[in-house]
């Protein structure tokens with residue numbers, strides 16, 4: 001079988017005893033690009049955090065399987081080693097660790113002990129990726145995300161993605177705050193990874209990104225669930241008409257999690 005499969009079944013997640021996700025079902029296979037859209041506060045980032053194992057998010061019901069292995073049993077670092085990757089909506093700044101050191105240790109964490117990436121090979125790969133993403137070489141020697149502009153942080157997430165080559169990536173609003181040229185560069189980076197061994201979940205508010213990265217499936221989240229799925233035309237309809245028609249169709253009065261907790 002080519003690539004990995006991430007299977008999310010009936011996922012319920014609570015934060016401080018408040019239920020945010022209420023039965024999410026979603027399967028991403030190697031080679032597939034899925035977009036997740038949905039109004040603010042409907043649980044999209046919570047889904048991303050729960051998949052990566054953020055300690056604040058308690059899974060109360062359901063399962064997450066990566067090629068049949070129970071992801072919920074894995075620590076955060078084990079999830080990364082198993083091939084999961086999250087680009088966060090708000091990337092953290094890590095003072096004292098350069099981008100380059102961070103990248104190298106992340107790559108090595110996914111390799112067996114004694115099989116660390118040779119330094120020259122790492123530098124070559126990093127330089128190529130920096131070039132490809134039109135990132136200034138000096139950035140790699142700066143502390144991770146510290147003082148980076150919004151757009152620089154997002155480009156940096158894609159740099160990590162390109163070098164780490166995960167099996168399944170979750171990109172939470174990777175397009176937010178990007179200028180038009182940066183949006184193209186970031187999309188180019190993501191598209192370069194498209195092959196049967198790479199599956200991707202792209203959380204976004206805008207069809208604009210999906211003009212550059214064509215999704216195979218588009219999902220809409222409301223009230224902490226996936227309430228509708230379709231092809232790329234679904235994103236186009238949302239761009240043109242907003243979400244009201246879905247709410248009407250499904251009899252949803254308030255789409256947020258907050259009002260339905």
Ligand SMILES: Nc1ncnc2c1ncn2[C@@H]1O[C@H](COP(=O)(O)OP(=O)(O)OP(=O)(O)O)[C@@H](O)[C@H]1O
Nearest residue numbers: 015020039040041042043044045046047056257258
């Ligand atoms: N750590 C937290 N503590 C308290 N409430 C939280 C926490 N994380 C999420 N929530 C709540 O869960 C709900 C869903 O939040 P989430 O960030 O998943 O929404 P979202 O769909 O990503 O929204 P947006 O499009 O604005 O990014 C919100 O009501 C939010 O306030």
Ligand SMILES: [Mg+2]
Nearest residue numbers: 044045046089
């Ligand atoms: Mg969010």
